[in-house]
Amino acid sequence: MRYVSTRxxxxxxxxxxxxxxxxxxxGGLYLPETIPTLTAETIAGFRxxxxxxxxxxxxxxxxxxxxxxDEFREIIDAAYSGFGHAARxxxxxxxxxxxxxELFHGPTLAFKDFAMQLxxxxxxxxxxxxxxxxxxxxxxxxxxxxxxxxxxxGLDAVDVFIxxxxxxxxxxxxxxxxxxxxxxxxxxxxxxxxxxxxxxVKDMFNDFEFRDGVRLAxxxxxxxxxxxxxxxxxxxxxxxxxxxxxxxxxxxPTGNFGDIFAGYIAKQMGLPIEKLVIATNQNDILHRTLxxxxxxxxxxxxxxxxxxxxxxxxxxxRALFYAYDQQGSAVAEQMSALKDTGEFKISQGAYENxxxxxxxxxxxxxxxxAMIAQAKAKMGELLCPHSAVGVKVxxxxxxxxxxxxxxxxxPAKFPAAVEAASGxxxxxxxxxxxxxxxxxxxxxxxxxxxxxxxxxxxxxxx
Ligand SMILES: Cc1ncc(COP(=O)(O)O)c(C=O)c1O
Ligand SMILES: N[C@@H](CCOP(=O)(O)O)C(=O)O
Numbered sequence: 001m002r003y004v005s006t007r008x009x010x011x012x013x014x015x016x017x018x019x020x021x022x023x024x025x026x027g028g029l030y031l032p033e034t035i036p037t038l039t040a041e042t043i044a045g046f047r048x049x050x051x052x053x054x055x056x057x058x059x060x061x062x063x064x065x066x067x068x069x070d071e072f073r074e075i076i077d078a079a080y081s082g083f084g085h086a087a088r089x090x091x092x093x094x095x096x097x098x099x100x101x102e103l104f105h106g107p108t109l110a111f112k113d114f115a116m117q118l119x120x121x122x123x124x125x126x127x128x129x130x131x132x133x134x135x136x137x138x139x140x141x142x143x144x145x146x147x148x149x150x151x152x153x154g155l156d157a158v159d160v161f162i163x164x165x166x167x168x169x170x171x172x173x174x175x176x177x178x179x180x181x182x183x184x185x186x187x188x189x190x191x192x193x194x195x196x197x198x199x200x201v202k203d204m205f206n207d208f209e210f211r212d213g214v215r216l217a218x219x220x221x222x223x224x225x226x227x228x229x230x231x232x233x234x235x236x237x238x239x240x241x242x243x244x245x246x247x248x249x250x251x252x253p254t255g256n257f258g259d260i261f262a263g264y265i266a267k268q269m270g271l272p273i274e275k276l277v278i279a280t281n282q283n284d285i286l287h288r289t290l291x292x293x294x295x296x297x298x299x300x301x302x303x304x305x306x307x308x309x310x311x312x313x314x315x316x317x318r319a320l321f322y323a324y325d326q327q328g329s330a331v332a333e334q335m336s337a338l339k340d341t342g343e344f345k346i347s348q349g350a351y352e353n354x355x356x357x358x359x360x361x362x363x364x365x366x367x368x369x370a371m372i373a374q375a376k377a378k379m380g381e382l383l384c385p386h387s388a389v390g391v392k393v394x395x396x397x398x399x400x401x402x403x404x405x406x407x408x409x410x411p412a413k414f415p416a417a418v419e420a421a422s423g424x425x426x427x428x429x430x431x432x433x434x435x436x437x438x439x440x441x442x443x444x445x446x447x448x449x450x451x452x453x454x455x456x457x458x459x460x461x462x
Pocket of ligand 1: 253
């Protein structure tokens with residue numbers, strides 16, 4: 001399996017190279033040259049199988065000869081062994097035709113663990129074999145950072161630097177990043193918002209001297225392996241509600257577009273997905289884009305679903321690549337307009353393609369709080385604010401097709417917002433009950449590339 005860049009001019013890579021690289025050298029994102037398909041019979045066979053078995057079958061065609069089958073199976077088993085639910089991604093019924101996919105039973109209580117725990121194992125295996133050392137730099141609005149730190153803490157071959165927007169993540173999210181004591185973990189509180197952090201990471205990848213000098217690796221969803229791991233739960237959940245014999249729709253709380261794009265890959269692999277519904281909070285750029293065909297950035301407003309406070313949504317570039325029938329030059333043109341002017345207009349054909357696959361909805365702050373209260377009172381589910389955004393949009397898109405909404409984080413990661421909305425304080429699981437008492441360790445940095453690079457260089461020199 002070979003991987004190509006969305007912008008068409010970077011070297012073609014193997015799975016291992018794409019995984020260890022992160023961003024392509026032309027600024028694009030890697031994608032498989034072709035998407036393997038699964039027969040309806042194979043998909044039907046997933047029903048009732050353990051999560052790890054399905055994960056193996058779904059991901060194997062993408063990894064080429066990077067690992068032997070036995071090695072890959074061991075990696076998957078190790079990745080999910082620390083999850084707090086036997087099903088890994090349990091599905092609960094919310095209404096007659098509406099289901100909630102709980103993706104928060106991993107070690108850091110967010111869906112990011114599904115991919116990050118796997119990537120931690122994949123990196124370890126690949127780096128042990130090559131004897132290489134890498135510097136991971138990631139941007140987070142809260143959940144990617146804690147999941148990455150959990151997956152890479154204490155590993156000899158990796159330093160992990162996480163850039164998070166100072167004051168714009170929840171206390172629990174921040175403490176998950178600042179309390180680990182391992183010396184290879186570096187939490188950097190950046191002046192600015194998530195987009196400032198993400199732009200700095202991308203600029204580091206585009207600074208080849210820095211990139212090659214520190215052996216930069218990325219674990220944001222710009223990394224294809226992140227998206228791949230998330231494809232699996234679209235299969236496990238769909239077969240539980242009747243796929244492939246009947247179509248299914250999904251609603252996905254969306255920010256950087258990685259999670260919902262994994263659904264698009266599942267659909268291309270043969271899963272009968274009718275609609276992928278984008279659910280946004282008040283930072284609604286993706287909803288506006290679906291309504292108008294124009295991607296226009298505005299300032300980010302802090303919200304009670306902070307992990308989705310994003311304007312420059314990385315993986316929308318991958319969606320555009322397919323909407324433009326895999327023309328890298330068209331994608332490169334749009335991305336360059338975005339960098340220069342903060343906006344771009346999608347061609348009519350590409351816009352129609354996007355609308356065939358995706359629908360969208362926007363949820364205000366008040367509606368999010370009301371949804372948390374309503375879900376607890378009427379459905380018996382205490383939702384995190386991101387999941388509440390998803391459930392609200394899903395209710396607005398109900399049809400005869402079963403709808404699965406992705407619950408992307410545990411309510412205990414956002415206790416203030418959840419308590420204000422429902423009157424209930426969601427407790428942290430026992431294993432992290434003392435999180436708020438642990439000592440914090442972080443470095444405050446200005447949102448400037450040179451300052452961040454200099455801290456990274458200095459730290460890895462030691
Ligand atoms: C809890 C939560 N929900 C939803 C999202 C949005 O996911 P994506 O960025 O893959 O669209 C994020 C962050 O990415 C998140 O942390
Ligand atoms: N919401 C994310 C933002 C980064 O997204 P990623 O999927 O590209 O890593 C977060 O919680 O950090």
